[in-house]
Amino acid sequence: MSEQKIDSGKRTWIIASGCAGALGAGFVAVPFVSSFEPSERARAAGAPVEVDISGIKPGEKLTVEWRGKPVWIVRRTPEQLAELPKVDKELADPMSKRDNFSTTPEFARNDWRSLKPEYLVVVGICSHLGCSPGDKFTPGAQPSLPDDWAGGFLCPCHGSTFDMAGRVYKDKPAPDNLEVPPYTYLTDSRLLIGEEKKA
Numbered sequence: 035m036s037e038q039k040i041d042s043g044k045r046t047w048i049i050a051s052g053c054a055g056a057l058g059a060g061f062v063a064v065p066f067v068s069s070f071e072p073s074e075r076a077r078a079a080g081a082p083v084e085v086d087i088s089g090i091k092p093g094e095k096l097t098v099e100w101r102g103k104p105v106w107i108v109r110r111t112p113e114q115l116a117e118l119p120k121v122d123k124e125l126a127d128p129m130s131k132r133d134n135f136s137t138t139p140e141f142a143r144n145d146w147r148s149l150k151p152e153y154l155v156v157v158g159i160c161s162h163l164g165c166s167p168g169d170k171f172t173p174g175a176q177p178s179l180p181d182d183w184a185g186g187f188l189c190p191c192h193g194s195t196f197d198m199a200g201r202v203y204k205d206k207p208a209p210d211n212l213e214v215p216p217y218t219y220l221t222d223s224r225l226l227i228g229e230e231k232k233a
């Protein structure tokens with residue numbers, strides 16, 4: 035188990051890779067992982083990642099790497115949380131009940147899709163072809179988004195939109211909500227990504 039640094043330069047590669055697609059991302063990952071130090075290789079291969087979330091301000095997002103994937107931790111504001119139930123009817127699977135696609139652990143099958151409502155933890159890879167959606171946290175009309183946009187994420191590749199819980203809107207190319215990884219709280223300010231709390 036090791037400490038994960040915040041957004042260090044070489045770990046932004048998936049975000050920068052844009053629409054490489056799921057297959058393309060896999061090919062990119064090989065030289066990237068092989069350039070790691072041994073301890074980093076172990077982490078990229080699947081070791082849990084411990085994250086200090088004490089520095090995330092309301093409305094901010096922290097990106098860390100787990101299993102070679104970007105994991106987003108968003109500290110949602112009270113206003114953002116209040117919007118979540120209001121958009122339920124516009125979403126493809128608001129409670130993450132689908133079994134054919136879903137990668138949502140039981141603990142996240144709710145409106146906020148997280149252990150604690152304030153913090154969203156999702157893998158930042160679109161469920162369509164693996165692009166990295168962009169942050170569109172500001173509500174209201176703007177290019178490529180509806181006039182009543184409530185805040186969320188926009189995948190630039192084929193226009194899939196996700197709300198502030200990573201739930202995909204209806205009739206979009208992406209078949210499912212963003213993946214919620216297994217995780218648990220070690221303390222109020224420390225997350226362990228890659229493991230759920232043992233019963």
Ligand code: FES
Binds near residue numbers: 161162190191207
């Ligand atoms: S990869 Fe996201 S919409 Fe196609």
